[in-house]
Amino acid sequence: MWKPDRAAKKPIYQQITDYMERCISFGEFPPGSILPSERKLADLLGVNRSTVLQAYDELRASGIVESVKGSGTKVSKLKWGITPSQTPNWKQYVEGGTFLPNLPFIRRIREELRKGERIIDFASGELSADLFPNQIIRHLMQKQPFQEQLGYEDPQGFSPLRESLVSFLAQQLNINTTDSSILITSGSQQSLYLITQCLLSPGDAVAIEDPSYCYSLPMFQSAGLRLFGLPVDEHGINPEDIITLHRQHRIRMLFLNPNFQNPTGGILSAERRIRLLEIAAELGIPIVEDDPFTLTAFDGNPPPTLKSLDTSGNVLYIGSLSKIAASGLRIGWLIAPQAVVSRLTDARQQMDFGLSGIPQWVANQFIKDGHFEQQIILLRQALLHKRNHMIQGLQSILPDYITFTPPQGGLNIWCNINREFDDFKLLNEAIKRGVIHVPGSVYGSDHRSIRLSFARPHIDDIIPGLKLLKEAIQLISS
The missing domain is CATH 3.90.1150.10 (Aspartate Aminotransferase, domain 1)
Known part of the structure; x- marks a missing residue:
């Protein structure tokens, strides 16, 4: 966010005037759009409201903006030689589309x-800045300079990274998988997005925990999914509730965070885990296990993941470096049957041709050399x-x-x-x-x-x- 320079010789109100005029001329505030109120702009810029009033007066005097009773201050439609019929209705565009804004x-x-x-x-x-492994990452990049090609990476993910994850997940979480069953993503959010867009259809009913991090994600509503809550108590969700919901709404998928659940911090009990997997297998309902926190277990004994207990191939497992190592690397992974990985890889390639090879290379060194465990x-x-x-x-x-x-x-x-x-x-x-x-x-x-x-x-x-x-x-x- 731009801020006026208090050490400059030019008066602050004039700096604001010039800044707002640039924003308007660059199209950030199109003709006819409403400008921030004097009070809001003053708060954003850290100045007195009277200073913003003076800047707006300057803009009015030049005919760039005009006051509308009951509506505030808006950009003039005629100052720039643009008639209303030639101006896109950006408000209508912004409020349109199928991808909903955040809450x-x-x-x-x-x-x-x-x-x-x-x-x-x-x-x-x-994490706070002091908990990121910044020195280790710098050391890795200095010790062994990046020598991979800079073309498009494999859309399924950097092969050495997927191989390192196979070993790491087996050792740390008892999750057995193969590199061909792993898709590297730019974090858990992208994994969830690919699942909702590619494996489900508008109108499908899905069950989530209540309360749940998923409620804060408009991507579920954007995909046209119907959300149904599974109440969480001190032992997690009650698996029997799934049977009731399925009878009523034909649940197509379960989205769960069983270990140190976000936001409650709770753990799904061992007995409920077993029953949950039994019910999911009986009904043929996939479980999406979003697992950002299992490895943070304070006693050093992480509870088992659903994926490690899954014998029916019902669990899609999502992991990430974001919450427990380096969010800036934007590295996550999705473990799924190869047919699912192939489908999501194809969609991911349409989106961005695959994740950058550089952060994947760094993440591979971080995991392969044992730094992630430390x-x-x-x-x-x-x-x-x-x-x-x-x-x-x-x-x-x-x-x-x-x-x-x-x-x-x-x-x-x-x-x-x-x-x-x-x-x-x-x-x-x-x-x-x-x-x-x-x-x-x-x-x-x-x-x-x-x-x-x-x-x-x-x-x-x-x-x-x-x-x-x-x-x-x-x-x-x-």
Whole structure:
């Protein structure tokens, strides 16, 4: 986001005037479009509202913009020699299409984080900068320079990387597969997108956990799928609920996150895992196992994945480096029957001709040389330390407001607030104070729940952040 230069000789209002005029001339604000309100633009640029008013006055005086009573300030349609009939209705285009925008809460959170201002981030499901293996990656690239060809990579993924994953998954998670059954993707999101677009049809009924990360993904609605929730308790979903849902809606696929579930942090019990796999096999329903967190088990003993227990070939397994190593590499993987991999590879090739070979080469070196295993060991220790620090803070600062169950892995703590409140107001009040979280309603849950990530904030910010959150809760619930 552009910001005025306070050290420049040109007045700030004039800098804003020039900037807005450039945006308009470059088509970022087409003729007839509504400009941000004075208050919103002032907040975005970190200036007084009066400064923005002065800039808008300059633009009005030159005829570039005009004021419309009840509608704000809009770009003139005639200043640039363009008649209304020649101007595309960009609003109509933006609101069209089949791919839906993110939920309002998600857009609000990302908008705040993009500002780059000082805010304690309990919202991002990502590691803090000090937990990324930056030095190892730099060392790998210096030690053995990239020597692969720079043409289009195999759309199924860099073959050496797929081979390294076969060994790694067998050793770490007892998942037995072959390199021909692995598709390398740009992360779990792309794996889910390919599945929803290629293996399902509009109108198909799918079951997801309730609450679930999937509720926050508009890609399911964009694909025209009908979502049905499977309530999650302290032992995960109840597999018998699948039978009921299937009778009522003919469920075509299950999307589950059994280990350290996002957002609750829960683990599907061993007995329910076995029953789940039995029911899925009896009904012929595929299970998509999204597994970003199993390897973070704080005790060093990861619970078994569904894929490792699957004897019927019902489970499509999704993994990724994003949550536990390096999100910037954009490396994920999907394990599926070869016919499915072939179908998704074909679709993936139509999308982008395959992932860049450079990050795949780096990821292969990272995994093959044993650095990923070492990263996991160090990460478990660091996350456990942060988790314990947040638990101590919640118990000492918010004991009268929040209840929670300590997670045994993952990046988040799922909290229930024992007060009635408006979750949008709580988010806004928290942001005003310099702390941000994810409301539970994003995950289809009761609005009195929130998700707090302990992975992203610096450990020294956790306690101050919880104090700020308490102030916001007290204000909106008083």
